[in-house]
Amino acid sequence: MRILLVEDDAEVARFVRKGLQEAGHLVEHAANGRDGLFLAASETFDLLMLDRMLPGGVDGVRLVETLRGQGNRTPVLFLSALSGVDERVKGLKAGGDDYLVKPFAFAELLARVEALGRRPAVDVPSTRLKVADLELDLLSRTVTRAGRRIEVQPREFRLLEHLMRHAGQVVTRTMLLEKVWDYHFDPQTNVIDVHVSRLRQKLDKGFDKPLIHTVRNAGYMIRAEA
């Protein structure tokens, strides 16, 4: 993926850039809003990562608004030290696709980058999701594995749907909380693990190959091979 990182803090920029490059992405860096806007408008990127507060007279929100005004639909991930609920809403309203508060774990950042970058440009309305022998029917809201019906709760269905839409990608606990529960805070106890392990038990019971994998220090991933 070709990623533009607009971040004024040199150390954060270096660390993010290095990590993304190691994960196989191409990263361009701009240290202020003006340069960032210029690059974003003149070249093609798969993803923009923007700080909210930037020097150079153009802050992250302005930058996105300008790009969106020009019809540029490149996915935008905000990286910001502004953590208020309003700030997140402001960033998303301006045209951002995701919002990550500093300080963040790199695994969290990478998971969100991949989720945004590999998002299909046009949402093809698919009615079935399939990973290995696991099938999810979005119309009848049923789950089957190797033809055998598995009973899940509505919330578990949504959890599984989210994991399967991002099959092969790491999905962090925070992402699950935000996307499946619409909770934008950090519950003190990691209850999410309990939900995932319940789902996992239901899916893997009677099968020898587990589908939901725990990625250490990051989150969960659903994929075919062990």
Add this chain to the structure above:
Amino acid sequence: MSVRGGAIAEGSRWLRRQGRPGVAQGDAHAADQGIGQGIGSPPLPTGTGTAPAMPLPTALRAMKPPRLMRSAGFRFALLFAALFAGSAVALAAMLWWGTAGALNRQTDAAVRADVLALTERWRETGPTGLAESIDERLAGDVENETIYLLVDPEGRKLAGNLDRWPGNLPASEQWSQREIDREGLRAEARLRVENLPGGYRLLVGRDVEERERLRELLLEALIWSAGAVLAFALLGAWLVRRALEKRLLPTYATAAAIAGGDLGSRVPLSGRGDEFDRLASTMNAMLDRIARLMDGVRGVSDAIAHDLRTPIARARGRLEEALITASHEEDLRGAVERGIADLDGVTRVFQALLRIAEAEAGSRRAAFAPVDLSPLLADAAEYYAAEAEARGQQLQTDLPPELTLDGDRDLLIQAVANLLDNAVKFTPPGGTVRLEAATGGGVLRVAVTDEGPGIAAADRLRAGERFFRADAARTTPGSGLGLSLVQAVAHLHGGTLELLDAREDGERRGLRAVLVLPRG
């Protein structure tokens, strides 16, 4: 912290003493503040709060009274004087028209009637009869005010009380007012000439000397009263200006004291409930709000100073120790991982503190929207039911189908999540956690009941304090911020957090935490 608390308490007491119960809006805030204070900090000694601000006289001297024309008081007063003088002028004009004017009109009417009557007489009887008639009239005039003169075409006098025809009289049927010689005296008279057929001329008039004197008197009186009006207007203006200044002085003084750093200072209310009291109580409410915001900021900085240093120190210590003593890469890696986990913990505490400050500042109140709590509570219960089950507990719910109120969805969920988190954390395996909600009496109650150790009555007031952890809770993981946030969210919504015993007897009394939120 203690100085600040004292200052607020001091301010609110002052208000309570000065304020009328009906208008003292600041009072409600002060009382509210008092509650927050009670939970937030131990009882404070009184009187410590009068901060060493800029001495008041200096502050006031710095604020010179405005230049005369710039003074709003003076301008009001001037307007007042102008209105007063204007009405006085109108009164005088009416008076003049009604007295002096009426006299003139009366005189003119009498003369006109005389002329008419005498002309008629002339037509009937000719010069001789007219002369007789004039003599009769003169004889009957006891006040000696009437003037008549009839002359023949040669200008000789036929009848009347004037010796000769005065010169420069205007033409017939016109009025003139002039001095004439009459029986050796000069007198002011109002005259009218009537030309009769055959060259005879008739002069009819009235001596208005007396009336003129009366008019002069009246005029003099009016001039005097005009002077008095002006004097009263100026006096009134001065009084108005002084009263305005006097009423505004406490407000200046308070503002100056606040600007000088004495944040506990409040505008005293006069108790009259007038516009100035309204201004004062609005200002006081604003000051209370500012004080609360400052409390929030101070609370966060206190908390950072006291309780964030500890985990940071721990992380630092671990990393340093590993740097010095770790012999394998494995050890080093482990220490770094623990260091990162520690820092994540610090971040989490920091985030929680910011959330609390956000709720306490009340700025999110602008974003309040109608929220149906019922599905949100059901979701939260479902979310924590998994955890409860994993711990061998039961989570029961009793929720009505609809629970709407105006509020902040995210903060409300987080508050309930914190309560459930606590309940699940402190309830032993096999125990039951209950989430109930009900409406009634204009409030909405969300209660979370657990079977944990509960909170001792002595600790209950402090439970909402940041970082406070009861002795019984010290062994369980947690930051001591959960209930602070719940309480801040409750206050943000104008409600309260009640902490009660779940059971009366037994060692495990349990905790029943009730979020009481007013609806609308």
